[in-house]
Amino acid sequence: MRAFVLTAPGQYAVHEVPVPVAAPGEAVVDVERVGVCGTDVEFYSGAMAYLHQGHSSYPMRLGHEWSGRVAAVGAGVDPVWVGRRVMGDTMLGCGACRRCRRGHQHVCEKRQEVGIRGERAGALAEQLAVPVSSLHVLPDSVDAVLGALVEPGGNALRAARAAAVGPGDRALVLGPGTIGLLVAMFLRAAGAEVHLMGRGDNSPAFAHELGFEYMWTEESLPDLPFDAIVDASNAVQLPDMALRLVEPGGRLVYVGLAGAPSRIDTRTLVLKDVTAVGILSASPGLDDTIRAYADGSVDPRPLVAATVGLEEVGPVLAGERPVGAGPGPKIHVDPRSG
Structure with missing residues (x-):
């Protein structure tokens, strides 16, 4: 599959990489939309603190604001998940420490962060593998664009x-x-x-x-x-x-x-x-955000200025606005285009 890979500050390429395989407890998702975030820009510039604290390293695959459809599941996962439209929590706690047991997995000391920390590959690719426990189902009224806006x-x-x-x-x-x-x-x-x-x-x-x-x-x-x-x-x-x-x-x-x-x-x-x-992390607010988008009490669609393909991610990270972009601050990526 195709994936955007950041290899060093300011250096990147769209590579052909192996498709992910769902490990026990995981799901593989066909990615439909990914938001480019300020954190991604910090990784592009090399300024992101995790790089200097040993939590992250190049090469890496970015992308933590995403939506898609479950394509396959691993051992121990109910097959009913296949075909569901979902978005996913960025923060993946260890599940065993005191913080995780108290429902604070987003500040777990050993946490992985999708596309950010702990070598957990992000969503700037055609497919993504994540724990099924991190997934949140999207109703029909929350399409791929809104789904990728749930995390922010x-x-x-x-x-x-x-x-x-x-x-x-x-x-x-x-x-x-x-x-x-x-x-x-x-x-x-x-x-x-x-x-x-x-x-x-x-x-x-x-x-x-x-x-x-x-x-x-x-x-x-x-x-x-x-x-x-x-x-x-x-x-x-x-x-x-x-x-x-x-x-x-x-x-x-x-x-x-x-x-x-x-x-x-x-x-x-x-x-x-x-x-x-x-405030760190969207984790405790994801379900209520989905509900707010679904009932129309909050409509963030105008924030998306443009949607680009994987080949255009590098210039966006470098600060270039896509041709024809609207006034909104958010750029989305469709990994399947191009």
């Missing part, structure tokens, strides 16, 4: 819920990329008044197209009380800015990661009686 959506849903806002509350999202916009959609679905802050490029116009009235830059941000602030950016200075801006008694949610340590003054955190929450 799960992160966003968890961040929005951690903000704990609803009607009568005002929330600010820092960083209107894929995750930030998804967070904004879930906050809006909860009934909050949603504001976004980004850079002064095309973000304001696109946010308005999505129905968000309040889009600001750091310079234009009005002096308003924000009951919750979600930092979905990679800017090192914004976690501290969020703490300074949030209302006393409010909530801060950190879901973005900066390339260098970002610092906050915990004295301010205490004196403002603020709750701060960190």
Whole structure:
């Protein structure tokens, strides 16, 4: 089968590789859509911390936001899975440690991460093998495009819920990329008044197209009380800015990661009686995200700017926009095309 393989920083190729075989407890999936993520870009540049911590190494196959259809199953797996449309959890815990037993497999010390960590091949290929325990069934109303948006959506849903806002509350999202916009959609679905802050490029116009009235830059941000602030950016200075801006008694949610340590003054955190929450992984939010997409309360389709084949993944990772791409921040890949 064909697969996109990253061989070193900035070096890649589409290779013919052996088709996966389902081990006991696993399923092989025909991949239909894969989202290109900021984490993939970090592996492409060589900046991803896992490379320097020994959790990941080249060559590697990227792709952790995906959807597809089960083609085969291994020993011990109910054959009823064959033919089901699915997406999969990125985080694969060991299943035996204290964290896994408590339902926190996404922070298991020995976890694998599909297309990211522990030499678990990702979905930028025609087929993918994963544990059947990681699969989530997609209803008919959630097609391949929406299915590949469930994983980032799960992160966003968890961040929005951690903000704990609803009607009568005002929330600010820092960083209107894929995750930030998804967070904004879930906050809006909860009934909050949603504001976004980004850079002064095309973000304001696109946010308005999505129905968000309040889009600001750091310079234009009005002096308003924000009951919750979600930092979905990679800017090192914004976690501290969020703490300074949030209302006393409010909530801060950190879901973005900066390339260098970002610092906050915990004295301010205490004196403002603020709750701060960190969000890693979509795992606990996947099923509810699927339901939100299925019932239409959140529609992330406009976020997808273009769909490309495996041969075009390299240029996308290098920062090139596909010809004819729309304004959205997300690029999808159809491994079967081309």
